[in-house]
Amino acid sequence: MTASIEVGTTPQVRYLLRLGDTCLIAAQRLSEWCGHAPILEEDIAMSNIALDLLGQARGVLTRAGELDGRGHDEDQLAFLREERHYLNPVLVELPRGDFAFTQLRQAALALWLLLLWERLQASTDAELAAIAAKAVKEVRYHFEHAGDWVVRLGDGSEESAQRMKAALTTLWPYFNELFDADGADAAASETGLGPAWSELREPWTVRFGALLENAAMVVPGASRYQSRGRNGVHSEHMGPLLAQLQYLQRAYPGGRW
Amino acid sequence: MSTNTSTNAEWPLWEVFVRSKAGMDHKHCGSLHAADAKMAVQMARDVYTRRQEGVSIWVVPSSQITASDPADKGAYFDPMQDKVYRHPTFYELPESLNHM
Numbered sequence: 001m002t003a004s005i006e007v008g009t010t011p012q013v014r015y016l017l018r019l020g021d022t023c024l025i026a027a028q029r030l031s032e033w034c035g036h037a038p039i040l041e042e043d044i045a046m047s048n049i050a051l052d053l054l055g056q057a058r059g060v061l062t063r064a065g066e067l068d069g070r071g072h073d074e075d076q077l078a079f080l081r082e083e084r085h086y087l088n089p090v091l092v093e094l095p096r097g098d099f100a101f102t103q104l105r106q107a108a109l110a111l112w113l114l115l116l117w118e119r120l121q122a123s124t125d126a127e128l129a130a131i132a133a134k135a136v137k138e139v140r141y142h143f144e145h146a147g148d149w150v151v152r153l154g155d156g157s158e159e160s161a162q163r164m165k166a167a168l169t170t171l172w173p174y175f176n177e178l179f180d181a182d183g184a185d186a187a188a189s190e191t192g193l194g195p196a197w198s199e200l201r202e203p204w205t206v207r208f209g210a211l212l213e214n215a216a217m218v219v220p221g222a223s224r225y226q227s228r229g230r231n232g233v234h235s236e237h238m239g240p241l242l243a244q245l246q247y248l249q250r251a252y253p254g255g256r257w
Numbered sequence: 258m259s260t261n262t263s264t265n266a267e268w269p270l271w272e273v274f275v276r277s278k279a280g281m282d283h284k285h286c287g288s289l290h291a292a293d294a295k296m297a298v299q300m301a302r303d304v305y306t307r308r309q310e311g312v313s314i315w316v317v318p319s320s321q322i323t324a325s326d327p328a329d330k331g332a333y334f335d336p337m338q339d340k341v342y343r344h345p346t347f348y349e350l351p352e353s354l355n356h357m
Binding site: 039040041042044045048141144145148152 | 268289290291292295296299300302303304307
């Protein structure tokens with residue numbers, strides 16, 4: 001058994017782990033569709049998107065490991081942490097649900113990542129800015145792809161509209177966490193590492209609202225629910241996800257392709 | 258089981274043409290199913306250009322293509338076999354013309 005690793009808790013490391021883990025866990029959930037999508041073409045599209053997100057996670061986790069200075073590489077950070085040390089919002093760890101749920105979450109996440117990567121291109125950390133320059137093009141497409149599905153299904157048949165509506169009801173409270181403010185965020189904003197996530201709320205709300213309207217869906221009222229995945233407090237779905245994600249590295253420590 | 262026949266029907270087929278780089282022509286590279294033209298372009302992007310194969314995509318509904326009949330192959334194409342004079346191989350070209 002490979003012992004779990006500890007990571008630092010400096011604001012900049014936390015800021016990067018939150019972003020890297022968001023991409024990593026979203027990629028893991030999305031890749032569950034591989035071989036199961038409704039049609040071959042969409043199967044490939046979702047796998048491509050999952051791989052884009054995984055690539056972003058690799059870059060950010062590598063940088064987090066460097067700044068943490070404990071000699072951890074991307075693989076160790078991805079596979080050898082305890083659940084409490086993953087800092088992704090609960091939103092991305094929720095089970096993939098049906099196709100409507102997956103595409104609605106994907107659209108919300110892609111828009112959020114798009115706004116974040118756009119800002120991170122001006123990060124004072126040159127490495128992060130370089131990752132952002134590449135990632136921003138990827139998520140621009142992700143948002144277009146998922147957003148089109150939201151419109152097609154939301155404004156589609158009776159059943160597809162009903163499924164989209166159900167997905168929105170379930171997901172809506174979890175969006176709050178994408179815009180939480182705390183010390184790590186404030187420090188990132190102050191040092192120019194990146195924007196406080198709370199700064200993304202307004203542009204995200206405007207554009208996501210426009211998407212929902214386009215999809216003939218009603219924007220729900222504000223939710224007071226507050227998930228705390230980015231502080232390491234996860235839902236019951238995170239454990240099984242990590243068990244699958246970590247299995248190979250735990251069973252065959254240091255194993256490579 | 259859904260009773261909505263429109264969702265049970267298979268999506269239309271599209272022919273995909275990809276231009277590998279600026280200045281080249283679009284080449285047919287395959288076909289795929291998609292519900293509409295915009296989706297077809299996206300799907301083509303994901304299926305046919307994921308290894309950097311292209312910089313531009315055209316999609317055409319397969320139903321819009323009118324093709325020659327394979328049964329006419331003999332009548333259509335065999336007569337050209339012995340018309341060697343139709344090839345411009347009897348002209349002397351200036352050396353500066355490399356790509357005729």
